[in-house]
Amino acid sequence: MSYVGCIVSLDCGDTLGNYQGQVKSVNDDTETITIDKCYRNGIAYEIAEITINARDIRELSIIKSAEDAQDIVSIQSTPMKFTKEQMDAICGGTASPVKVVNCSDYLYNQTRTPSKDKNSYWTTNNGNSNHRRTPTSKDEQTKQRRNSGGDIGAKAKLLENKNKLQNFQASETRKKVTPSRKIECRRKLMNREDCFSAPSESFLKEFDFEKNLALFDKKAFFQEMENSLPEVIRANDRKQPAKYRHDENILESGPVVLCKIKVPCFSEKEYVTDSGLIVPSISYDLRTRLLSAAEEFGFSKSRRLETVGRSTTEMILQLVGGSHRLNPKNDHQLPTVVALCGPHIQGAQGIACARLLANHNVKTYVYVPNFVKMDHYVEEELSLYDLTDGQKTSCARDLPKGTVDIIINALDNHENMVFRDQSWYRSLVDWANNSKAPVLAIDPPQQGSLINAKWCLSLCLPLNLREQCGQVYLCDLGLPRQVMAQVGITYSSPFGHKFLIPLHVKS
Incomplete structure (x- = not known):
């Protein structure tokens, strides 16, 4: 073989x-x-x-x-x-x-x-x-x-x-063959003409959403759905009462009255709240008579002073950052507020605000002129302010040179303007105007102040203020309607759920 x-x-x-x-x-x-x-x-x-x-x-x-x-x-x-x-x-x-x-x-x-x-x-x-x-x-x-x-x-x-050969061939197949197949598949998908064959002119025309939405008739669609339901189900749906949301008014009310406050004198300027209520302005004489009537009913100056200081403090705390700025984890960025106070009731209100801010760990500086005789309300507020960690000075050169968050202007009053010609007043005006910090004026006079303010705070009812006073905010003193009626004012509170509201000039 x-x-x-x-x-x-x-x-x-x-x-x-x-x-x-x-x-x-x-x-x-x-x-x-x-x-x-x-x-x-x-x-x-x-x-x-x-x-x-x-x-x-x-x-x-x-x-x-x-x-x-x-x-x-x-x-x-x-x-x-x-x-x-x-x-x-x-x-x-x-x-x-x-x-x-x-x-x-x-x-x-x-x-x-x-x-x-x-x-x-x-x-x-x-x-x-x-x-x-x-x-x-x-x-x-x-x-x-x-x-x-x-x-x-x-x-x-x-x-x-x-067995060795088969295992080695299997490992080489996983390393080389499988990835190449995936890459080839991706290349085929990327080279398809239908992905890039759409003309560019089709993307230049804007899609009209309103016109497309108008083509869909909701009422006809839901009516068709209801007609397709059995008669028993439709009869049960008609018997069910209508459901209302928690914020809907179930009872029908009359027409909305926006002007609920009436004053006995002519109002030169009217303001509007965020909810649309009209708040007329009053003259300084009418407001003086109103505050005097309030004192007769027991609303003393000290009570009013504390209310204004509390409202101003709440406003400033929100302006400086609120909870984001004032918390235990942010002690290295505490805000700084400077209060410029005069020897009158407006100055006492500024000192009361600085005292409340100091209790909230805000760095405060209070300037008070070195007068021999001042209003006793100012002296009382200074003695209370000395109990805090805030700083007090009578020299403009001792004011902070660094960054200041807000300046409180309480230098002016409505009656005595003789301080504007004095050197200490002018030095404070120069320092405040040269500072980049915003200014909040407490109860400024109608003719305005030499310091340009971003916000101003009015009491009870606003005065006819000039534009240089900034955005007007109204503070609620808590005076009842009967106190308002003593001076001929028909009053309905415009504050709603707040004690401090912004006002806008009615056009």
Whole structure:
């Protein structure tokens, strides 16, 4: 029988390994066999054609006959995907990039089972080179293979190499094949013409939302839904009473009256609250008579002074930042307020405000002129202010040179204007106007002040103030209607849920 052209498997022991390939020639004289397309331990060998001596062969198995081998070898080869380093890591030997033919599927994956031909095996006499190798029968070969312990070890090593190869191929497939597929998929999506084929003119025209919304008739849609419901459900819906929100007025009220305050004198200017109520202005004489009537009913100046100081303090605390500025975690950024106070009731109101601000950990500076004789309300407020940590001065040069959050202007009163010509007053005006801090004026006179203010605070009812007084805020003194009626004022509180409201000039 000629073995040339057959695909064989040669077991050469643990040292040389297992070789597989197609028999090219058999030399009986030198007792050698030459195979090409060689595989060593399941991996393509770096030398395609090798010659093996018969004494090195422990077992020879014919895997495919010459006719079947021609069909396998004719299949086109595929490139090897492993580098030399990778192959060395798998088989532990020297390897180089070669091409693997598809017949490796047959050489490697086929189980080495005996062929049907009874003369299909070569055996050796325990590796003795003096005896000629002759074919034996199938039964003898099977018996020798069972008695040979080395063949079992070769099979185990071959199976181990097979598992290593499969695991390595799986890892390389995850690293290389999968990402490339994702990238190719993304490129295909990015190159689609339908993503970028829309004309640019379609984006230049603005979409008319109101016109599109007008095309949808809500009433007709809900009417159609109600008509589609069963008659029983529609009858039950009609019996249910209408539901109102907590802020809706269930009872019908009369027309809204915005002008609820009437004064006996002509009002030169009218103000409007945020809710739309009209607040007329009054003259200084009418307000003086109103405060005198309030004192007769028990509303003393000290009570009024504390109320004005409390309202001014609440306003300033909100202006300087409120809870964001005044909290235990923000002690390094405490606001600074300077109160410029004169020797009259307006000055006492400014000192009372500074005292309340100091109780809220605000840095306060109070300026009071060094007069021998002042109003006793001012002296009382100064004695109370001395109980706080605030600073007091009678010299303009001792005022803070750094940043000031708000300046309280309480220098002017409605009756005596002689202080404006004195040097201490002018120095304070220069300091306040040169400072970048906003100014809040407490109860300024109608003709205004030399210090430009951003806000001003009026008491009970506003006066006809000039624009240089700034935004007008109205303070609630808590005077009842009967006190107002004593001077001919029809009064209805415009404050609502607040004690301090802004006023806007009615156009």
